Amino acid sequence: MLSADDRKEEIISLIREGKYLDAIDQLLTIVSLEDDKTYREWWNYRTRGEINLAAKAYQYDEEYFQDMLLSGYTKELPECRTNLDGGPEAEVEPEIADADFAIDSWIFKLDRLDNCSGMCSGSTRTITIEPGRAADEDALNVTLLHEMIHAYEYMLPEIFRQYVAVSLFQKLEPLIPNLMDLINADIQSEVREHSVLFMLKALDLDLRLNKPPGTVHSA
Ligand SMILES: [Zn+2]
Structure with missing residues (x-):
């Protein structure tokens, strides 16, 4: 070599x-x-704290992020095979299931951060959480979930990002009556650090964890 x-x-x-x-x-x-x-x-x-952090991420992957891996949509996806104009069936991308698209190829670190409690670097596949966060289990969990949404966003090819956003919107619309108002407010706010997909997934997690809307988004 x-x-x-x-x-x-x-x-x-x-x-x-x-x-x-x-x-x-x-x-x-x-x-x-x-x-x-x-x-x-x-x-x-890895420190003991980082082993625990990674274990928690693998568990969240199974519990909360299957809809960002497309496995949550396997029933729906075959319908995509029919062309919009009713023409012959088109090839769909093979299901994304290779090693490039797995949270267990990511690095989870507890390290000092300036001015933020968590950070996600897609290019180095690293999620870093400020160690001070680890003292409060609940705060640590919410910060980890927030950074994990960034990680899945990074891993999803653009075409699937849009598909997941539409699917999440369809799921959340009946549950959050002012959903479109929330999206409009976010789009028009002066500081926008997160995409619409990010916002939808954060709201989905708030609901599933019985947290007030905005908890995961602003973590
Ligand atoms: Zn963020």
């Missing part, structure tokens, strides 16, 4: 030769090897 330095040399010479796609392949290999290394390091040196 090539060393990291050999790989970098190889990339430079591929670029010099104008073999850009081969260079991208090599670059992606380096990124993926670095990701594996970071994950392994985290796994080997």
Whole structure:
């Protein structure tokens, strides 16, 4: 196997030769090897608190996030196979179930954060929670759920993000009479950090956890 330095040399010479796609392949290999290394390091040196945090995330994945993995829609999805114009059946994307789309490939850290209680970094697949949050179990849970919505949003391809948003809207509309007002207010607010999909999923979690609306969104 090539060393990291050999790989970098190889990339430079591929670029010099104008073999850009081969260079991208090599670059992606380096990124993926670095990701594996970071994950392994985290796994080997996890604190007791981080083991518990990750275990909680895996449990939430099963209990609350299956509708963001499309497995919650397997009954509905086959209908998508018929074209809108009633024409011949179109191919649908295969169900997303590979390793790139699983919360157990994420890193869960308890680490000092400035000015926020939680952070989700999609590019490094890392959720970080401020350790002070761990003292209050309820606050920790809500912060973790908030950051997990960001994580699933990051993992979902755009076309499915819209599908999940529509499905959540359909589910929540009868349960939250002023749902559209809440969305309108959020869209028009000056500080918008979250998407409509995020807002819908946060409201869904509030309902399922018997929390006042807005709890998960503002965590
Ligand atoms: Zn957020």
